[in-house]
Amino acid sequence: MAEGRDLDDLPHAIAVQQRRTRISLVWIIPIVAALVAVGIAVERLMSEGPTISIVFKAAEGIEAGKTFIKYKDVKIGEVTAVQLSDDYSRVEVTAQIAKSAEGLMVQDAKFWVVQPRISVRGISDLGTVLAGNYIGFDAGNSKERQRRFNALERPPIVTAGQPGREFVLKAKDMDSLGIGSPVYYRHLQAGQVVGVNLAAEGTSVEVKVFVDAPYDQYVRASTRFWNESGLDVSVGASGVEVHTHSLATLIAGGLAFDTPSFESQADPAAANSSFTLYKDRSTAMKQPENNVANFVLYFTESLSGLSVGAPVTLLGLPAGEVSDVGLDIDPKTLNVRGRVEVTIFPERLLGRLSETQGALAKSLGVGTSKRVAFLERLVEERGLRGQIRLSSLLTGQRYIAFDYFPKAPTVKVDWNKESPELPVVASSLPDVEAKLTSILAKLDKLPLEAIGTDLKSDLESLGQTLRETNKLVSHIDSDVISGLKTTLQDTHRTLAVAERFMQNADTTLIGPDAPAQQQLRDALKEVAQSARALRVFAEDLQRHPEALLRGRSEQKETRK
Amino acid sequence: MIVSCPTCALLCRASDAADPGRCPRCAGDLEHRRHDSLQRTWALIAAAAICYIPANVLPVLTTSTLRSAESDTIIAGVIYLYTSGSWPLALIVLIASVMIPVGKLSALAYLLIGIQRGSFHASRARTRLYRVVELIGRWSMLDVFVIAFVVALIQLPPVMIAQPGPGVPFFAAVVILTMLAAMSFDPRLIWGNERSRYG
Numbered sequence: 166m167a168e169g170r171d172l173d174d175l176p177h178a179i180a181v182q183q184r185r186t187r188i189s190l191v192w193i194i195p196i197v198a199a200l201v202a203v204g205i206a207v208e209r210l211m212s213e214g215p216t217i218s219i220v221f222k223a224a225e226g227i228e229a230g231k232t233f234i235k236y237k238d239v240k241i242g243e244v245t246a247v248q249l250s251d252d253y254s255r256v257e258v259t260a261q262i263a264k265s266a267e268g269l270m271v272q273d274a275k276f277w278v279v280q281p282r283i284s285v286r287g288i289s290d291l292g293t294v295l296a297g298n299y300i301g302f303d304a305g306n307s308k309e310r311q312r313r314f315n316a317l318e319r320p321p322i323v324t325a326g327q328p329g330r331e332f333v334l335k336a337k338d339m340d341s342l343g344i345g346s347p348v349y350y351r352h353l354q355a356g357q358v359v360g361v362n363l364a365a366e367g368t369s370v371e372v373k374v375f376v377d378a379p380y381d382q383y384v385r386a387s388t389r390f391w392n393e394s395g396l397d398v399s400v401g402a403s404g405v406e407v408h409t410h411s412l413a414t415l416i417a418g419g420l421a422f423d424t425p426s427f428e429s430q431a432d433p434a435a436a437n438s439s440f441t442l443y444k445d446r447s448t449a450m451k452q453p454e455n456n457v458a459n460f461v462l463y464f465t466e467s468l469s470g471l472s473v474g475a476p477v478t479l480l481g482l483p484a485g486e487v488s489d490v491g492l493d494i495d496p497k498t499l500n501v502r503g504r505v506e507v508t509i510f511p512e513r514l515l516g517r518l519s520e521t522q523g524a525l526a527k528s529l530g531v532g533t534s535k536r537v538a539f540l541e542r543l544v545e546e547r548g549l550r551g552q553i554r555l556s557s558l559l560t561g562q563r564y565i566a567f568d569y570f571p572k573a574p575t576v577k578v579d580w581n582k583e584s585p586e587l588p589v590v591a592s593s594l595p596d597v598e599a600k601l602t603s604i605l606a607k608l609d610k611l612p613l614e615a616i617g618t619d620l621k622s623d624l625e626s627l628g629q630t631l632r633e634t635n636k637l638v639s640h641i642d643s644d645v646i647s648g649l650k651t652t653l654q655d656t657h658r659t660l661a662v663a664e665r666f667m668q669n670a671d672t673t674l675i676g677p678d679a680p681a682q683q684q685l686r687d688a689l690k691e692v693a694q695s696a697r698a699l700r701v702f703a704e705d706l707q708r709h710p711e712a713l714l715r716g717r718s719e720q721k722e723t724r725k
Numbered sequence: 726m727i728v729s730c731p732t733c734a735l736l737c738r739a740s741d742a743a744d745p746g747r748c749p750r751c752a753g754d755l756e757h758r759r760h761d762s763l764q765r766t767w768a769l770i771a772a773a774a775i776c777y778i779p780a781n782v783l784p785v786l787t788t789s790t791l792r793s794a795e796s797d798t799i800i801a802g803v804i805y806l807y808t809s810g811s812w813p814l815a816l817i818v819l820i821a822s823v824m825i826p827v828g829k830l831s832a833l834a835y836l837l838i839g840i841q842r843g844s845f846h847a848s849r850a851r852t853r854l855y856r857v858v859e860l861i862g863r864w865s866m867l868d869v870f871v872i873a874f875v876v877a878l879i880q881l882p883p884v885m886i887a888q889p890g891p892g893v894p895f896f897a898a899v900v901i902l903t904m905l906a907a908m909s910f911d912p913r914l915i916w917g918n919e920r921s922r923y924g
Contacts, residue, residue: 175727175737175738178740179740179747179748179749179752180740180744180746189768191761194768194769194902195771198771198776198902202778202779202895205783206779
């Protein structure tokens, strides 16, 4: 086939009028791609939060790209670099914070490493054993933004926004308290110790406690805080007291607070207000005595066992306490004597009165002159005297008792002194000792030896008497008893004869082998045999009546 | 002037040199050269080049283990493979995922520039280059394929999870766009315009 002809045969294309655009629509594709790429880039840039650096003492388990920063268990950032600080003493961690958490990066924000912790109060953050450590975060209250932080060495106990209030307690020392020690309110855990500072002058410590809501409303201006740590064993005039709280406080220490019933229960304490930390509950809850009367007593006897705080009683009821025990030189005689200062709480005594008498007592004690007159009457006329007494033989603790001693010599008391000297009487205790001694002495004087010899001779004569009695008894034996004996023997013989006779009768008549019996048995046997034969015969007859005529048949077998 | 119908391959006479008209058999548009070949190829190359940036900057695979989550870009994967000692594997990934897309784009750009400048120097070599580009195109989805496999296989929720990263669609777009660019390129242009040679 010729090429030319074929080419000539080629059909003609259909002509169309087409407007060709100079710029193809295909350019939309790169434009869209560019828009998407730019959009993503912009979004990335916009969502990129701040980069912060956190300074740690040690970067335990912190790895770049693997460790997160979490706030309320939500990831808010990621560690991008871990490096040593310029002076090689610390670790500087650089982290990328999410845009959404940018506002949290303020001046007082807190960072710390979360890792498993084991303490007396339990095990925490066990999840990090598997998932690895992370950086904990807690928001601050400040508005000032910051990009560089110093990490805490241990997790903060109270997180931001936790309802409750913080208070400051002033204590002499920390005792066994530590950060995290529990704070109890009526044995419920109400908070924790969150910080401990030494006061500026170094003489006391400031314990910061955080009391959780709703317990914080029970902290009032008049609330007392005390140390509940460990085991409190006190030996006082009232005996041995052992006081413990929970096992955890035994080991880790703890605090407790309460408001004494005599205080106002109204106004709640303001946050960060300051309180005194008492050493124990009884000290803390003690009613403050605003009306006190001080007296001094001088003793010439031993003051051992009498300590500061020992009770002072009036007619056996508590009236005050010993405030000081010391020595004194009597200016007149230059003798050294014991000095005991006591504090009396008149309110306590007034409280013991019945209601109707309260007014009367008050009228007696209001004005100084009246009170003096009242006391004067008691001491100088009625003979009210102080005395040292032993409260417990076991512990040897002593106390001061005021009682009436009408026979005591009268004294004049100078009531104008700040601490008037009250008259005393010697302790009754030395009397006991003296009495014991005299008893022993008397015992000593007893003629024990003479008594011994007397006793010996008495015993001898007693022995003699007994022997004689014995002789008399033996005499009775030989004379009277022998006669009686022969009579008895005779009786015995008669009885033996009777017995033999009876036995004879037995063997012949009723014994199992007695001849009479044997014969009777044989006779009966024969009768029985005859009866049997008769019965057999009768039966035979009944069956074979013909036997009467023909004699016994031999066909018995076949009939059967 | 004779034109072959791109749809039914019927040879027919063009009605006009500038606009060949329609095929008398199938009524398809007749073209001397692929319609707007240069412009389309350029546009697709540009789009692919734009997508190439996020494809490499954004992570392609996010693996979350119990301890942490890691997002890796392609380059990070190459570096990881290299530092962990398997440099042959690193080389394969580097060539397949980084160099080949760049190579394809620059090869097509080179061909296009050559045509636009009207240079017919070493036309055979350039045609061969075009064939190589077209051939490689379909193998460039290797990365996307591997990621699809990994994501499907590693799903052990609390311990380990692999998830595709935002870079994957961009990477796929790069591959597809370069393939389309190679398709829309008319290799006949390498040999000159119809008017310049056979006009």
